[in-house]
Amino acid sequence: MLIIGIAGGTGSGKTTVVKKIVERLPKGEVAVLSQDSYYRDNSNLLLEERQKINFDHPKALEFELLIDHLKKLKNGITIQEPIYSYLTCTRSKESIPVLPKKIIIIEGILILTNKKLRDLFDVKVFVHADPDDRLIRVIKRDTIERGRSVDVVLDRYIKSVKPMHEEFIEPSKTYADLIIPQGGNNLVAINILTSIIKMDLEKKK
Numbered sequence: 001m002l003i004i005g006i007a008g009g010t011g012s013g014k015t016t017v018v019k020k021i022v023e024r025l026p027k028g029e030v031a032v033l034s035q036d037s038y039y040r041d042n043s044n045l046l047l048e049e050r051q052k053i054n055f056d057h058p059k060a061l062e063f064e065l066l067i068d069h070l071k072k073l074k075n076g077i078t079i080q081e082p083i084y085s086y087l088t089c090t091r092s093k094e095s096i097p098v099l100p101k102k103i104i105i106i107e108g109i110l111i112l113t114n115k116k117l118r119d120l121f122d123v124k125v126f127v128h129a130d131p132d133d134r135l136i137r138v139i140k141r142d143t144i145e146r147g148r149s150v151d152v153v154l155d156r157y158i159k160s161v162k163p164m165h166e167e168f169i170e171p172s173k174t175y176a177d178l179i180i181p182q183g184g185n186n187l188v189a190i191n192i193l194t195s196i197i198k199m200d201l202e203k204k205k
Contacts, residue, residue: 001074002200003104003120007112007172008127009165010056011137013183017127018107020184024194029201031073031101035108037082038066041091050089056109056164063114066106070120073100102201109165112172122200125193126176129183131162 008014022030040062042050053060069079080095112118112126135157142148148156173179180189 001100001102001104002122002197003070003074003106004123004125004197005111005118005121006105006107006125006127007109007169007176008180008183009129009131009134009169010109010161011134011141012127012129013137013185014107014109014127016184017125017180017190018105020187020190021105021194021197024191025103025197026201029102031098031104033066033069033081033098033104033106035061035066035106035111036086037084037096038062039084039089039091043090045089047088053089054160054164056160056168058110058113058168061110063117067114067117067120069098070104070106070117073098073104074120076100103197109169110172112175113168118175123193123196124175124177125180126173126178127180127183128173129181133183 038061072079078099081098083092139153142153180186
């Protein structure tokens, strides 16, 4: 099993990179886990309090569960990936079964900040994008997918997204084996990473 961690700032294009890598690999041999599924359940809080949670701080994540699930997959055990809603800021009672595959990709802004999780990765990738480009993508995503107004998105960006990126996410770039500038638009880097994965698969046949 090859485990790949793909990190990068909010709106850097991580999801696009993951999608393009998966498209280039054999069908049925890749499982993708999202860091976003592992935000702590906050159903004990009022909705107004939940909406103030700093989702860009490592404390917002249940790293212990993600690490446990990754170890189980390595041992050939199927896991139940949580479902998290940004609209309610709570974890659903339902979950998604994820079967062990030859390739496991974990994607998220903070996955390289945790040493125990980081040490489980065979390949560590950081997707880099210009701050202005990231902000534009965040505004589009949060207004369309998460029902937030532009003013709310900008306020959150100033108060938490930008400072957390500078404190936690950007420094985690130093742990990356490969840095992909320009996100999903960098087809050369994506092809190089895909070739590395395919070579590893061939060795293990």
